[in-house]
Amino acid sequence: xxxxxxxxxxxxxxxxxxxxxxxxxxxxxxxxxxxxxxxxxxxxxxxxxxxxxxxxxxxxxxxxxxxxxxxxxxxxxxxxxxxxxxxxxxxxxxxxxxxxxxxxxxxxxxxxxxxxxxxxxxxxxxxxxxxxxxxxxxxxxxxxxxxxxxxxxxxxxxxxxxxxxxxxxxxxxxxxxxxxxxxxxxxxxxxxxxxxxxxxxxxxxxxxxxxxxxxxxxxxxxxxxxxxxxxxxxxxxxxxxxxxxxxxxxxxxxxxxxxxxxxxxxxxxxxxxxxxxxxxxxxxxxxxxxxxxxxxxxxxxxxxxxxxxxxxxxxxxxxxxxxxxxxxxxxxxxxxxxxxxxxxxxxxxxxxxxxxxxxxxxxxxxxxxxxxxxxxxxxxxxxxxx
Amino acid sequence: xxxxxxxxxxxxxxxxxxxxxxxxxxxxxxxxxxxxxxxxxxxxxxxxxxxxxxxxxxxxxxxxxxxxxxxxxxxxxxxxxxxxxxxxxxxxxxxxxxxxxxxxxxxxxxxx
Numbered sequence: 001x002x003x004x005x006x007x008x009x010x011x012x013x014x015x016x017x018x019x020x021x022x023x024x025x026x027x028x029x030x031x032x033x034x035x036x037x038x039x040x041x042x043x044x045x046x047x048x049x050x051x052x053x054x055x056x057x058x059x060x061x062x063x064x065x066x067x068x069x070x071x072x073x074x075x076x077x078x079x080x081x082x083x084x085x086x087x088x089x090x091x092x093x094x095x096x097x098x099x100x101x102x103x104x105x106x107x108x109x110x111x112x113x114x115x116x117x118x119x120x121x122x123x124x125x126x127x128x129x130x131x132x133x134x135x136x137x138x139x140x141x142x143x144x145x146x147x148x149x150x151x152x153x154x155x156x157x158x159x160x161x162x163x164x165x166x167x168x169x170x171x172x173x174x175x176x177x178x179x180x181x182x183x184x185x186x187x188x189x190x191x192x193x194x195x196x197x198x199x200x201x202x203x204x205x206x207x208x209x210x211x212x213x214x215x216x217x218x219x220x221x222x223x224x225x226x227x228x229x230x231x232x233x234x235x236x237x238x239x240x241x242x243x244x245x246x247x248x249x250x251x252x253x254x255x256x257x258x259x260x261x262x263x264x265x266x267x268x269x270x271x272x273x274x275x276x277x278x279x280x281x282x283x284x285x286x287x288x289x290x291x292x293x294x295x296x297x298x299x300x301x302x303x304x305x306x307x308x309x310x311x312x313x314x315x316x317x318x319x320x321x322x323x324x325x326x327x328x329x330x331x332x333x334x335x336x337x338x339x340x341x342x343x344x345x346x347x348x349x350x351x352x353x354x355x356x357x358x359x360x361x362x363x364x365x366x367x368x369x370x371x372x373x374x375x376x377x378x379x380x381x382x383x384x385x386x
Numbered sequence: 387x388x389x390x391x392x393x394x395x396x397x398x399x400x401x402x403x404x405x406x407x408x409x410x411x412x413x414x415x416x417x418x419x420x421x422x423x424x425x426x427x428x429x430x431x432x433x434x435x436x437x438x439x440x441x442x443x444x445x446x447x448x449x450x451x452x453x454x455x456x457x458x459x460x461x462x463x464x465x466x467x468x469x470x471x472x473x474x475x476x477x478x479x480x481x482x483x484x485x486x487x488x489x490x491x492x493x494x495x496x497x498x
Binding site for chain 2: 183202203204205206249250251253271272273274290292293294295298299322374375
């Protein structure tokens with residue numbers, strides 16, 4: 001059996017240690033995790049140097065002697081391959097953003113939800129393993145094909161593994177990578193007052209640099225979305241953060257939406273991304289208006305307009321990437337938005353989120369036949385039940 | 387994918403034909419850069435015969451535009467097929483890159 005992953009927990013709160021050991025006891029007993037504790041940044045650096053084989057750090061921000069943000073700057077000097085997750089006060093965007101800029105992989109907010117923490121730990125460890133593998137591949141100077149495989153696994157590691165469980169609505173997404181391209185992702189974020197954030201995105205290139213750009217895009221989006229409620233403002237912030245020192249001109253198209261299950265309000269903004277499809281409960285299908293935003297990462301200080309609609313019970317919204325509309329059949333013609341329209345025209349209100357997404361994949365595959373897949377295909381469906 | 391060039395009036399016209407996608411975007415960018423590097427004037431990218439462009443291809447165009455901006459050369463694209471124009475519009479690049487409907491229009495706009 002593999003050795004347990006060693007996690008360093010840094011917090012000046014003495015209660016966290018017994019609580020962590022208690023809540024994670026099954027994973028400790030199963031040999032999945034082992035924990036080391038420190039009360040501040042200085043102690044943490046001592047542990048990192050003494051122990052030598054720590055895989056990830058979970059750190060509070062405000063601590064005596066050395067705070068979490070300073071610690072983040074010091075960790076790479078000990079070992080650049082250690083991944084860090086920050087525990088911060090809810091909505092403390094300034095510190096979260098600083099932490100992200102200093103290389104934190106993710107964050108959790110206080111009070112700590114241990115189920116969420118465990119998912120975050122698993123995701124961080126999965127990412128770290130991919131990263132280590134990417135480094136070892138790079139050292140071996142292997143072929144482009146292997147690099148693409150690594151990139152595609154980084155891509156898989158950032159997709160959500162669970163979907164919200166709520167009686168009022170359903171969300172379901174899927175991504176099928178093309179063999180040579182890895183640029184799509186989607187994410188679902190739980191926000192204030194029971195609202196949810198839905199993001200679907202397409203990064204403009206393949207390979208490891210694009211995959212890393214995708215990762216920072218996803219992390220920034222998640223960080224910014226928690227502090228801001230307007231999708232347009234979220235895209236504006238993320239655009240500015242991505243544009244800082246983006247010499248490579250990589251860019252990402254993003255459709256970001258906030259859904260309020262209490263009111264049925266669905267507010268979205270597009271950064272160069274295709275417009276969502278709306279299917280009313282009576283089977284009427286329409287393309288929602290584009291909000292005319294520019295893809296993210298290209299130019300600074302852009303304003304993103306947003307548009308709001310109201311979903312009634314039984315309504316469905318389908319978000320997708322151009323891998324769906326530009327999928328080609330053997331004759332070289334494309335699926336197009338018309339293809340999407342036809343899938344849903346006349347479908348009735350019992351259409352559910354998972355069915356919607358599955359149906360898109362089924363119909364696109366049917367259309368493509370023997371033709372090869374040029375681009376990632378991604379689809380994320382939201383359905384209002386009540 | 388094929389790249390050719392010719393000088394018309396004050397501008398260098400670079401024409402691209404075929405598909406530009408993830409597989410050949412870098413080749414496309416290098417081909418364009420090599421024809422424009424010996425020149426210091428305005429550049430027009432003629433897309434009349436471009437049938438498809440992926441996001442990797444759009445990124446190549448941004449990199450070309452950025453290089454031209456550094457040397458203070460004007461840059462525009464022209465003669466986009468409907469589907470390509472739609473891609474530019476959705477991604478919002480119609481607000482970043484100057485687009486002309488024909489080569490003639492592009493040349494006279496550059497001259498003024």
